[in-house]
Amino acid sequence: MPEKVTVSLADDAVARIDEVVAALEHGGLRVEQVLRAIGVITGSVDTGRVKALGDVAGVVAVEPERTVRLPPPESDVQ
């Protein structure tokens, strides 16, 4: 099952973000966005390969993607 993940890079890896992207792709990540200004990469990966992405050099965290949800527009508290 593919799942969406958010990958955060270490400070010293931001400058070589393209290398890290390549290593993540090699590890099974289908990259969707490379957010250079904040050093974060988003994409999807098969559940069984999530853990190994955390071991890629320069990666500090691999988190499952969350969804935020506003209350319905007619709600008094937003």
Added chain:
Amino acid sequence: MVDDAADGMTGRYLLVLDDDFLDDTDRARVAVQEVCGGERPATTREGAPAPGRPRLFPELGVAVAELSPQQLAAARADRRLLGVEPERVRHAIGLSEEYLRGFRDAAQFLHAQLTAGAVAAAQFGDTEELTWGLQATGVAESPETGAGIAVAVLDTGLDLEHPDFAGRDVETRSFVAGQTVQDAQGHGTHVAGTACGPLAPSSGRRYGVAHEARLMVGKVLGDDGTGTDADILAGMSWAISSGAQIISMSLGADVRAVSTAYETAGRRALATGTLVIAAAGNNARRSAGNPGFVGVPANSPSIMAVGAVDPSLAVADFSAASSTVDGGQVDIAAPGVDVHSSWPRPQVTRTISGTSMATPHVAGIAALWAQRTGARGQQLWAQLVQAAQRLPLPASDVGSGLVRAPGA
């Protein structure tokens, strides 16, 4: 006494009694009587006194009396008096007794309030000219406009045809697949209105803070009000790259654990001079004993978390309290109950509540500070919390207190 009057004096003197006479009218009366040569002073409770008779204002510890030169010299040496000064004509006309009576009445009123154990609570309300939030935060008195500062609002977009944003240069980007930045939900138009709405809206009172800031609108929540981390983080990355000094995020998830991705984004934003401000969350039900907790992304140490207060400056029932995770504290508070702002046409305006509504107050006021002082990032954060008005509430609920505009 003719000479005195020519000098602008009445010939009478103000006698200021020592503080320990304040609570003892009888002793004060005796003291004044002795100073004035045996004439019993009238107190203000006895109605209009005979001309020439000394008057005592026991609540103030002040008497007004005519004194002979000998009495004056004795009064100046009298240790029961803190001071003896000539009453001036311009005070005597219209001010002197009348003024002191008014002052006494006000002092009595305040004293009664205090001794009743109830200091009058703040109570703001919308006026014809201003929302209560702009009044409470001092925005109306601030000379700053946000000019030269870019504020990015990441939300459900903006009603681009709204009359209050007509002709405004708004930079927009949608991060939601298949949807334009046009706001079909309403939330984004409301929060953008609070942060950057106009000085003179098309109808009704002013509700916007930084009316001359450059408004950037990133649509990261869809028309159904939902959004993913990927789209929100993409919006943050865009705002930073595009030079926003402030990012306003009225969104979050009820998750206690800090997200590394948002913390990383917030930290790198600060490093490049961008301050990220986010809603603490609405997961409290204080009236039911549940204080809630600050959620993602506001719980990131590098992201400023905003709680909500109501028009009496009490914490809102829904406003989340600080949690124990590192960064899980509420950093500052802002008006977040009954907030009037813009709403997509045809409604045009609407009044709603939430930490979502408090957040853009802080974002707009941050733009005013950034304009005034040139502070950015961490320095701007420090200025906001330093200038906040302290509230008699736990810091775990309101952080440093109520956000205040510069010059207010």
